[in-house]
Amino acid sequence: MARPATHHDCARALWLLGLEPPVTAAQLQTAYRARIAQAHPDLHLESEARTEAANVLSRALNAARDLVADWIASERDWPALAGRAPAAATGAAAPVAAPVCRRTGLRAGDLVRVWPYDGGLEVVAGTEPDRDRAWVILQDRGAVRSERVMLAAYQCPACGRCAGPAVEHPVLRPCPECLTDLRALERRPAETRRVRSAIEARAEAGLAEARALRDERLEQRAEARRRWARSLRRAGPDDLRAALVSAFTNAFDRWTAPV
Protein backbone atom coordinates (compact mmCIF):
# COMPACT_ATOMS: atom_id res chain seq x y z
CA MET A 1 0.00 0.00 0.00
CA ALA A 2 1.25 3.50 -0.79
CA ARG A 3 2.25 5.73 2.11
CA PRO A 4 -0.32 8.41 3.00
CA ALA A 5 0.19 11.74 1.24
CA THR A 6 1.95 14.40 3.28
CA HIS A 7 1.32 18.15 3.23
CA HIS A 8 4.45 18.40 1.18
CA ASP A 9 3.13 15.93 -1.43
CA CYS A 10 -0.08 17.92 -1.62
CA ALA A 11 1.79 21.22 -2.04
CA ARG A 12 3.82 19.71 -4.85
CA ALA A 13 0.71 18.34 -6.61
CA LEU A 14 -1.01 21.74 -6.36
CA TRP A 15 2.11 23.38 -7.74
CA LEU A 16 2.24 21.01 -10.68
CA LEU A 17 -1.41 21.71 -11.47
CA GLY A 18 -0.94 25.47 -11.01
CA LEU A 19 -3.48 25.62 -8.18
CA GLU A 20 -3.60 27.49 -4.89
CA PRO A 21 -5.47 26.03 -1.93
CA PRO A 22 -8.28 25.73 -1.03
CA VAL A 23 -9.39 23.88 -4.15
CA THR A 24 -12.82 22.55 -5.09
CA ALA A 25 -13.38 19.40 -7.14
CA ALA A 26 -14.54 21.57 -10.07
CA GLN A 27 -11.41 23.77 -9.93
CA LEU A 28 -9.26 20.65 -9.80
CA GLN A 29 -10.93 19.20 -12.89
CA THR A 30 -10.55 22.46 -14.85
CA ALA A 31 -6.87 22.84 -13.97
CA TYR A 32 -6.16 19.19 -14.72
CA ARG A 33 -7.84 19.36 -18.15
CA ALA A 34 -5.93 22.50 -19.08
CA ARG A 35 -2.56 21.02 -18.08
CA ILE A 36 -3.18 17.60 -19.61
CA ALA A 37 -4.25 19.20 -22.90
CA GLN A 38 -0.73 20.63 -23.23
CA ALA A 39 0.86 17.35 -22.28
CA HIS A 40 -1.26 14.69 -23.96
CA PRO A 41 0.86 12.11 -25.82
CA ASP A 42 -1.39 12.36 -28.92
CA LEU A 43 -0.13 15.89 -29.45
CA HIS A 44 3.45 14.72 -29.53
CA LEU A 45 3.59 12.09 -32.22
CA GLU A 46 6.50 13.58 -34.16
CA SER A 47 9.17 11.87 -32.12
CA GLU A 48 9.52 8.99 -29.77
CA ALA A 49 11.43 11.04 -27.19
CA ARG A 50 8.74 13.70 -27.09
CA THR A 51 6.02 11.08 -26.78
CA GLU A 52 7.88 9.52 -23.90
CA ALA A 53 8.30 12.93 -22.27
CA ALA A 54 4.60 13.64 -22.67
CA ASN A 55 3.78 10.27 -21.12
CA VAL A 56 5.94 11.05 -18.11
CA LEU A 57 4.23 14.40 -17.68
CA SER A 58 0.78 12.82 -18.11
CA ARG A 59 1.59 10.28 -15.40
CA ALA A 60 2.80 13.05 -13.08
CA LEU A 61 -0.37 15.10 -13.72
CA ASN A 62 -2.62 12.06 -13.20
CA ALA A 63 -0.90 11.31 -9.91
CA ALA A 64 -1.22 14.97 -8.85
CA ARG A 65 -4.94 15.03 -9.73
CA ASP A 66 -5.62 11.78 -7.82
CA LEU A 67 -3.74 13.07 -4.79
CA VAL A 68 -5.62 16.39 -4.70
CA ALA A 69 -8.96 14.61 -5.29
CA ASP A 70 -8.26 12.34 -2.29
CA TRP A 71 -7.22 15.37 -0.28
CA ILE A 72 -10.53 17.12 -1.04
CA ALA A 73 -12.48 13.97 -0.14
CA SER A 74 -10.60 13.54 3.15
CA GLU A 75 -11.35 17.15 4.18
CA ARG A 76 -7.84 17.52 5.60
CA ASP A 77 -6.38 20.98 6.18
CA TRP A 78 -4.63 22.38 3.13
CA PRO A 79 -0.86 22.84 3.17
CA ALA A 80 0.20 26.44 3.80
CA LEU A 81 1.80 27.82 0.68
CA ALA A 82 3.89 30.85 1.40
CA GLY A 83 3.57 32.79 -1.81
CA ARG A 84 2.32 32.61 -5.31
CA ALA A 85 0.89 30.25 -7.84
CA PRO A 86 3.42 29.21 -10.49
CA ALA A 87 1.90 31.43 -13.18
CA ALA A 88 2.90 34.47 -11.12
CA ALA A 89 6.39 33.22 -10.34
CA THR A 90 9.08 35.73 -11.19
CA GLY A 91 12.07 33.74 -10.06
CA ALA A 92 12.97 35.80 -7.00
CA ALA A 93 12.40 32.72 -4.85
CA ALA A 94 10.41 29.50 -4.92
CA PRO A 95 7.07 29.84 -3.11
CA VAL A 96 7.79 26.86 -0.88
CA ALA A 97 11.10 25.22 -0.16
CA ALA A 98 10.45 22.54 -2.76
CA PRO A 99 12.53 19.36 -2.59
CA VAL A 100 15.72 19.35 -4.62
CA CYS A 101 15.92 16.62 -7.25
CA ARG A 102 19.06 14.58 -6.52
CA ARG A 103 19.41 13.67 -10.17
CA THR A 104 19.24 17.17 -11.66
CA GLY A 105 19.92 19.55 -8.74
CA LEU A 106 16.74 21.39 -9.75
CA ARG A 107 13.59 22.15 -7.86
CA ALA A 108 10.21 23.67 -8.59
CA GLY A 109 10.42 27.41 -9.15
CA ASP A 110 13.92 27.36 -10.67
CA LEU A 111 14.44 29.43 -13.80
CA VAL A 112 16.01 27.60 -16.71
CA ARG A 113 16.70 27.86 -20.41
CA VAL A 114 16.23 25.00 -22.82
CA TRP A 115 18.75 23.92 -25.47
CA PRO A 116 20.15 25.78 -27.46
CA TYR A 117 19.96 28.02 -24.37
CA ASP A 118 19.30 31.32 -26.16
CA GLY A 119 15.53 31.52 -25.68
CA GLY A 120 13.45 33.02 -22.89
CA LEU A 121 13.32 31.94 -19.26
CA GLU A 122 11.12 29.01 -18.30
CA VAL A 123 9.96 27.95 -14.85
CA VAL A 124 10.52 24.44 -13.53
CA ALA A 125 7.33 22.81 -12.23
CA GLY A 126 9.05 19.62 -11.09
CA THR A 127 11.26 16.75 -12.11
CA GLU A 128 10.56 13.10 -12.84
CA PRO A 129 13.23 10.41 -12.67
CA ASP A 130 12.71 7.80 -15.38
CA ARG A 131 15.08 4.82 -15.42
CA ASP A 132 18.58 6.13 -16.27
CA ARG A 133 17.59 9.70 -17.07
CA ALA A 134 15.49 12.49 -15.66
CA TRP A 135 12.83 14.73 -17.13
CA VAL A 136 12.39 18.34 -16.15
CA ILE A 137 8.77 19.43 -16.25
CA LEU A 138 8.42 23.03 -17.37
CA GLN A 139 5.33 25.07 -16.66
CA ASP A 140 4.60 26.19 -20.19
CA ARG A 141 6.21 23.52 -22.29
CA GLY A 142 5.85 20.09 -20.70
CA ALA A 143 8.64 17.63 -20.04
CA VAL A 144 12.15 18.08 -21.41
CA ARG A 145 15.17 15.80 -20.93
CA SER A 146 17.34 17.14 -18.14
CA GLU A 147 20.46 17.29 -20.37
CA ARG A 148 18.70 19.93 -22.47
CA VAL A 149 17.92 22.21 -19.54
CA MET A 150 20.30 24.71 -17.95
CA LEU A 151 19.82 26.87 -14.90
CA ALA A 152 19.42 30.52 -15.84
CA ALA A 153 19.59 33.95 -14.19
CA TYR A 154 21.40 32.68 -11.11
CA GLN A 155 24.73 32.64 -9.33
CA CYS A 156 26.21 29.95 -7.13
CA PRO A 157 27.42 31.43 -3.80
CA ALA A 158 29.87 28.55 -3.31
CA CYS A 159 31.77 28.65 -6.62
CA GLY A 160 30.63 31.90 -8.26
CA ARG A 161 29.39 30.21 -11.40
CA CYS A 162 26.55 32.17 -12.98
CA ALA A 163 24.31 32.26 -16.00
CA GLY A 164 22.40 34.84 -17.96
CA PRO A 165 20.26 36.39 -19.10
CA ALA A 166 21.06 39.53 -17.12
CA VAL A 167 18.17 40.21 -14.73
CA GLU A 168 17.75 42.63 -11.87
CA HIS A 169 17.77 39.99 -9.14
CA PRO A 170 19.56 36.81 -10.14
CA VAL A 171 18.71 33.86 -7.88
CA LEU A 172 21.48 32.95 -5.44
CA ARG A 173 21.59 29.19 -5.32
CA PRO A 174 24.14 26.39 -5.38
CA CYS A 175 24.87 25.17 -8.90
CA PRO A 176 24.12 21.50 -9.66
CA GLU A 177 27.86 20.73 -9.77
CA CYS A 178 28.34 22.09 -6.23
CA LEU A 179 25.42 19.98 -4.99
CA THR A 180 27.06 16.90 -6.52
CA ASP A 181 30.45 17.87 -5.09
CA LEU A 182 28.99 18.33 -1.62
CA ARG A 183 27.65 14.76 -1.69
CA ALA A 184 30.97 13.48 -3.05
CA LEU A 185 32.88 15.20 -0.22
CA GLU A 186 30.57 13.76 2.39
CA ARG A 187 31.12 10.24 1.10
CA ARG A 188 34.61 10.28 -0.40
CA PRO A 189 37.17 12.51 1.37
CA ALA A 190 39.75 11.47 -1.24
CA GLU A 191 37.98 13.73 -3.73
CA THR A 192 38.78 16.88 -1.75
CA ARG A 193 41.58 18.14 -4.02
CA ARG A 194 39.64 17.45 -7.18
CA VAL A 195 36.66 19.37 -5.79
CA ARG A 196 38.81 22.41 -4.96
CA SER A 197 40.24 22.54 -8.49
CA ALA A 198 36.75 22.13 -9.94
CA ILE A 199 35.52 25.06 -7.86
CA GLU A 200 38.38 27.26 -9.02
CA ALA A 201 37.57 26.35 -12.63
CA ARG A 202 33.89 27.16 -12.10
CA ALA A 203 34.80 30.47 -10.45
CA GLU A 204 36.91 31.28 -13.50
CA ALA A 205 34.01 30.43 -15.82
CA GLY A 206 31.66 32.46 -13.60
CA LEU A 207 33.93 35.47 -13.81
CA ALA A 208 34.05 35.29 -17.61
CA GLU A 209 30.27 34.90 -17.79
CA ALA A 210 29.68 37.80 -15.36
CA ARG A 211 31.90 40.05 -17.49
CA ALA A 212 30.06 39.00 -20.64
CA LEU A 213 26.78 39.86 -18.91
CA ARG A 214 28.26 43.19 -17.71
CA ASP A 215 26.89 42.58 -14.21
CA GLU A 216 29.21 44.02 -11.57
CA ARG A 217 27.66 42.22 -8.61
CA LEU A 218 27.99 38.86 -10.33
CA GLU A 219 31.55 39.76 -11.26
CA GLN A 220 32.53 40.75 -7.72
CA ARG A 221 31.08 37.59 -6.25
CA ALA A 222 32.77 35.36 -8.84
CA GLU A 223 36.06 37.13 -8.22
CA ALA A 224 35.71 36.65 -4.45
CA ARG A 225 34.99 32.95 -4.92
CA ARG A 226 38.01 32.56 -7.17
CA ARG A 227 40.20 34.27 -4.58
CA TRP A 228 38.79 31.96 -1.91
CA ALA A 229 39.36 28.83 -4.00
CA ARG A 230 42.94 29.90 -4.75
CA SER A 231 43.64 30.66 -1.10
CA LEU A 232 42.90 27.00 -0.35
CA ARG A 233 45.49 25.66 -2.81
CA ARG A 234 48.03 24.95 -0.11
CA ALA A 235 45.63 24.10 2.73
CA GLY A 236 46.12 20.75 4.48
CA PRO A 237 43.61 18.03 3.56
CA ASP A 238 41.52 18.31 6.73
CA ASP A 239 41.36 22.11 6.66
CA LEU A 240 40.54 22.05 2.99
CA ARG A 241 37.74 19.56 3.41
CA ALA A 242 36.27 21.52 6.34
CA ALA A 243 36.39 24.77 4.35
CA LEU A 244 34.71 23.22 1.33
CA VAL A 245 31.99 21.42 3.27
CA SER A 246 31.18 24.56 5.24
CA ALA A 247 30.98 26.73 2.10
CA PHE A 248 28.68 24.22 0.42
CA THR A 249 26.45 23.66 3.42
CA ASN A 250 26.09 27.41 4.07
CA ALA A 251 25.03 27.96 0.49
CA PHE A 252 22.73 24.97 0.57
CA ASP A 253 21.08 25.84 3.93
CA ARG A 254 20.39 29.42 2.95
CA TRP A 255 18.86 28.25 -0.30
CA THR A 256 16.60 25.55 1.13
CA ALA A 257 15.42 27.53 4.16
CA PRO A 258 11.65 28.12 3.98
CA VAL A 259 10.88 31.54 2.57
Ligand SMILES: [Zn+2]
Ligand atom coordinates in the same frame (compact mmCIF):
# COMPACT_ATOMS: atom_id res chain seq x y z
ZN1 LIG B 1 28.70 26.13 -7.55
